[in-house]
Amino acid sequence: MDYNVAVGIEEEFHIVDLATRALVPRAGEVLERLAGGRYAAEMQRSVVESNTLPWHYLADLRKDLTELRARLIEAARPLGLAPVAAGTAPLTDPDAYAFTEGERYGFLRDRYQLLAWQQMVCSMQVHADVADRDLAVAVAQRVQPYLPVFLALSVSSPYWMGRDSGYLSSRTMAWQRWPTAGPAGPFASAAEYDQAVADLVRAGAMLDAGMIYFDVRPSAHVPTVELRVCDATPLIEDVILIAGLFRALVIKEAAAAAAGEPLPPVRPALARAAAWRAARYGLEGDLVTVLDPVPVPARERVENLLEELRPILVALGDWPMVRELADAALARGSSAARQRAAYAERGRLADAVDLLVAETASCLGKP
DSSP states (O other): OOOOOOEEEEEEEEEEETTTOOBOSOHHHHHHTOOSSOEEEOSBTTEEEEEOOOBSSHHHHHHHHHHHHHHHHHHHGGGTEEEEOSSSOSSBOGGGOOBOOSHHHHHHHHHHTHHHHTOOOOBEEEEEEOOSHHHHHHHHHHTGGGHHHHHHHHOOBOEETTEEOSSSBHHHHHHTTSTTEEOOOOOSSHHHHHHHHHHHHHTTSOSSGGGOEESEEEOSSSSEEEEOOOBOOSOHHHHHHHHHHHHHHHHHHHHHHHTTOOOOOOOHHHHHHHHHHHHHHGGGSEEOOSSOOSOEEHHHHHHHHHHHHHHHHHHHTOHHHHHHHHHHHHHHOOHHHHHHHHHHHHTOHHHHHHHHHHHHTTTTTOO
């Protein structure tokens, strides 16, 4: 079993006005104040992306994430702005619907219309090293049964366009409308996967391989498997928990693939239903998986995953940290539930925004 697996994170942040608490299309102003190539624009001009380096130790990953957030917060504050790590921003100003300039974003706007206009969402992606591309394709399919747990741990988008959506991850429901989103496979090899991507390009469903939005995919530009189901997550502690669990799961499933163990059965309809349930109820409800359609409390599924991965987490030296982070996440509940509680106190969405601003910055001073 190969434990020499680095892990990296991409985080997306909404930019909100500290006076109105509304989403604003001013990401470009913030990016002008940032240097070093670790930040990027996204399709909507209200979003900034940051990228860590790949790290072998979770403590190093946490330090990198903290430093990236600190620089972003410091760049935004003099402008009266703040970054928010959440699947959606509770207060969305219609004027925030503004597209970043460029051929790629122009293609997205013109081809996808409503889907692009309403792409007011942020996610958090985890990359784990898998050097062999055939192995990466196999691992991407093997981790499918566990994806509802990762989504449930991250849900942070109960509000959609200023209203409670009834979901804990409205981002998931918006995201799954894209023609290349959702569960992938089955693919027997990297060549078969690449042929499917080429067919989607020919069909006009996307511009290139970078627009594959499967729940898990071999990265289009680096030798990794990329987890894409998670909402952007305000607390860095939860980001590290998800990264630690996903790396251990990739190690486990890479070993299973190398040993010739059969793939889990592909049940796309049940996979979509499992994602729907995780988005609807999150950490506070019951989850199902493609292997087990019986609803089980999300907290029990988290505990089961921890025990399944414990030998690998121990071998990596991650077990004490991941166990502690999991206990804390289960004790405090999901970001979505905390946002609803903040709103319930005075009936003001601004209070939910203030909570997200504070939690996004809560890592400062704790590298």
